[in-house]
Each structure stands twice: as C-alpha cells, then as structure tokens.
Amino acid sequence: MRPFRYERATDPDGAVALLSRSPQAAFLGGGTNLVDLMKLDVARPDLLIDIRGAVSGVIEELPDGGVHIGAGVSNSDLAAEPLIRERYPVVAQAVLNGASTQLRNVATVGGNLLQRTRCLYFQDITTACNKRQPGSGCSAIDGHNRDLAILGTSPDCIATQPSDLAVALAAVDATVQTVGPDGSRGIPLTELHRLPGSEPQHDNVLAHGELITAVDLPPLALAARSRYRKIRDRASYAFALVSVAAAIDVADGQVRDVRIALGGVAHKPWRARRAEDLLRGGPATEDRLRRAAEAELAEAQPQSDNAFKIPLARNAIVRTVLDLVETGR
Template sequence: MKEFGYQRATDVPGAVAVLGTDPDARYLGGGTNLVDLMKAGVERPARLVDVRELPLDRIEETREGGLRIGATVTNSDLAAHPGIRRRYPALAQAVLAGASGQLRNMATVGGNLLQRTRCGYFTDVTKPCNKRAPGSGCPAIEGEHHNHAILGASGHCVAVHPSDMGVALAAFDAVVSYETADGPGQLPLADFYLPVGETPHRETALPPGALITAVTLPPAPVAALSRYRKVRERASYAFAIGSLAAALEIRDGVVADVRLAFGAVASRPWRAEAAERALSGAPATAENFAAAADAELAAAAPLPHNAYKVTLLRNLVVAALTELAEEAAR
C-alpha cells in the first residue's frame, strides 16, 4: 500500500478546504470500500481526511414531513431507526441485506453511495479496465460478466453498482446534499450518478472535492407499504445478482402509486420508470405486473452469460408487487 497522510476533520469547512488544495486527498468515513481498494492498489490517495466525527450523524424530520439522514449515520443506525422502519421499510430491508453486521456498524450513508464497483477486472490492477485506467479497454465484455449490466451499459464498461441502500433511495426520490468550497449544493439521486457513456471513470456529478453531508427522503406515503428483495448466489453476505425496491398503493383495485427500482443491473441504481408508467392507473393484477416488467426490460441488452437477469428481474417484480397487493387487501 502506498504511504499516505492522515488527518481528522473537526468541521465541514475544514474538511472541504483540505480537498480543495489537495486533489490527491480522499474523505474517509467507515473505510469499508476505500481501504480495500487502497490495499489492492486501485485507490492511491496521498492523504485521508477522516470525516467520521463530523456532526453529520443524525436522522431528523424535515419541515415537509420527510427525513434527513446525515452522511455519517452508520448503516446499522439507519436500518434500526424507527422512522425508517415504519415509513420506508424497503430502505431498512435493503441496508440489512447489504452487508454483514460488522460492516454495517462501520459503513456510512455517504460512503455507501460512493462505493465503487466490485467488478473483478476493476479491482485487479494487472488487468485493463476503462473505469480504473481510461482507454485501456473492458475485458468483461468478452470475459467474465455473469453479474454485469443488462441496462444502461456501453461498449466502454458493463460493471454494475453494488449498493443495496442506493436502490431503495432511488425508488423514493432521495436528494443528496453536499458542501464545497463555493457553498452547499444538492443533487437528486436520479442525477447523482452519471451515465456510463465513454467516460466510465467519471461516476458521479459531484463537483471536485465535494463532501456529502446528508441524504433527504421526501415524504412518500406509498413507501410505507414497500419491500426490498435481493437475489444472491449464497445465503450469507454477498452482492446481489439482481434486486428490487418496490412500493405500491392501491385504490379500488387500481394502482394509485407505484415505485420500482432495480439493483445489480446497471452502473447505478436503476429507476424503473417505464414499468411505473405502465402500471399507473392499471388494475393491480399479476398479468399487469408482468407486462410492466416487460416494458422496462425491453431495453435490456444482456451479454452472453447474464441474460438470466432479464427473467430474474421480471420474476422479482411480479412476486414483490403481488405480495404488496395481497398485503394492501388485508
């Protein structure tokens, strides 16, 4: 591992000022992803700025009736929070599905959003990778890609984003707040992650040196009846091969509101907008749930060894929405 400097930030302006003058510095939260990448030689920061003790560790009500989650709130505290469990249960379930207890105790909300892909070519510095070394190529396209993207990929990168938490946040229109040397800013999660395109090494729309300070969930009554479903290759802690955050509101047998987001199918949490449009105002039936999934997955472009994800996601949508519809009818 490359030698690096370390300092502990005591306030947000001070943390931001360091990265403003040192582009080779990185913020350190829980370190559950960054430190692993440093050990592998993928990340080589000159300095780590520890932000764990900044006053960003609270979950608070907003004036609009939503919840504001501080960036250094741990995944364990997020999943256990009564307001999250009651009003956004899919988010709590996603966090609990996302990692082992030890990792959840360390990992932070801001760091979770910024974690990088677990693609084996990205984490192996002996292999080419456009995300790690732009212009070097994407060997996953012709090589091992059974858990890679089927939506929104490009000829430059087919890696998937690994976050479970991000999938639920995408379904509920979360907004990311950040601080820079020029002042505060906000990004809807829908705009937070950049399309892969020809620049897969540019992953987010955050300005250089920006520090995530909070994630805000707007009020969403539909979220109270929600589920997160994750499919993985082993029952113990593992990254998803396909996942779904789903929320459903039914009135008189018709879909009044629906939220759907997919995980492990794209370079970012994938909001299933075509499926939502197909279901809005439609009878809440298994046939319509399947048709909505087909409408979303019509854009899928699977590789030879990951076409199974199309069927997997279709089945997840039908199963989760059917379960939610049955619960709503009780």
C-alpha cells in the same frame, strides 16, 4: 499499500478545504470500501481526510414529515431507526440485506452511496479496465461478466453499482445534500450516479472536493407500503445479481401510484419509470405487472454470461410488487 497522509476534519467546509490541497486526496468515512481498494492498489490517495467528525450522525424528522439522515449515520443505526422502519421499510430492508453486522456498524450512509463497482477486472490491476485506467479497454465484455450490467451499458464499461441502500433511496425519491468548493446543493438520488458512456471512470456527478453531508427523504405516504428484494448467490454477504425496491399505493384494486428501482443491472440504481408509467391508473394484476416489467427490460443488452438477468429481473419485479398488493406491506 502506498504511503499516505491522514488528517481529521471537524466541519464540512474544513473537509472540503483540506481535500482541495491535492487532486489525489479522498474523504474517509467508515472506510469499508476505500481501504479495501487501497490494499488492492486500485485507489491511491496521498491524503485521507477523516470526515466522521465533520458530518452529522443524527436522524431527525423534518417539519414537512420527511426525514433528514446525516451522512455519518451508520448503516446499523439507519436500519434500526423507528422513523425509517415505519415510514420507509424498503430502506431498512435494503440496509439489512447488505454486508455483515460488523460492516454495517462501521459503514456510513454517505460512504455507502459512493461504493465503487465490484467488477473483478476493476479490482485486478493486472487487467484492462476503462474505469480504473481510461482508454485501456474493458476486460469484462469478453470475459467473466455474469454479475455485470444489462441496462445502460456502453462499449467502454458494463460495471454495476453495488449499493443496496442506493436502490431503495432511488425508489423513494431521496435527495442527497452536498457541500463543495462551489457551495451547497441538493441532488436527486436518481441523478447522483452516472451511466458509463465514454467516461466510466466517473461513477457520479460529484466534483472533486464535494462532500455528501446528508440524505433527505420526502414525506412519501406510499413508502410505508414498500419492500426490498435481493437475489444473490448466497444468503448473506453477497452483492445482488438483481434487486428490486418497490413502493405502491393501491385502492380498490387500482394502482394509484408506484415506485420501482432495480439494482445489480446497471452502472447506477435503475429507476423503472417506464414500468411505473404503465402501471399507474390500471388494475394491479399479475399479467399487467409482467407486461410492465417486460417493457422496462425491453432495451436490455446482456453479455455472453448474464442474459439470465432479464427473466430474473422481470420475475423479481412482478413478485415484489404483487406481494405488496396482496399483503399490504
């Protein structure tokens, strides 16, 4: 690990001011991803700014019935919070499907959303990776790509975004609140992460020095009928091959509203808007769910080793939504 300086911030503006001192500085929350990347020599910050005392660790109800989640809330506290478990069970389930208890106790909500890809070529500095070193090439395209993206890829990158929480938040229309050099703003979770395009080194739309301070969940009634399903190689401590976050409002067998997001298939949480549009206003049948899922995945571009993700994602969408329709939860 390379030498670095360490400072603590006590408020968001102070954290942003500290980070602006160096283009190589980084915010440190729980450190569960950043420190690993520093050990691998993938991340090389010269200054770490500890923001655990600068952002809120509180979850509170908003006046409109939504929920405000401080960026410093631990993943464990988020999953255990009654407001989340009752109104947004998909969020609690997604958190509990990620990492281990020990990591969830340390990891923060803000940091979880900014995890970097687990593509093995990104983590191996001896290989070519456009995300790590722009212009060097993408070793994964002709290499081991079983775990990587099938949607929204580019010739420069086929990496996936690994956060389980981000997928659930994309499904419930969450908004990320930030403070940066140019002030504060709210970013829809579905717009926080980027597709790789020709600049895969940029995971998200945050400017240098922009700090996530909170995540706001809207008062979304159908979120109470929601579920997260994660398909992985082993039962615990594994990243998703495919995951599905879904919420649905069904009355008299008809889909009045629905939200679906996919993980493990793209450079960002993939909001399945085409499938949602096809399902609204019609019967909640297995055949209709299957056709909607197939339409969502019609533009998938799998690599040599991950074409299996297309039927896997299709079946996961169908089973997850059908379970909600049949059980009501």
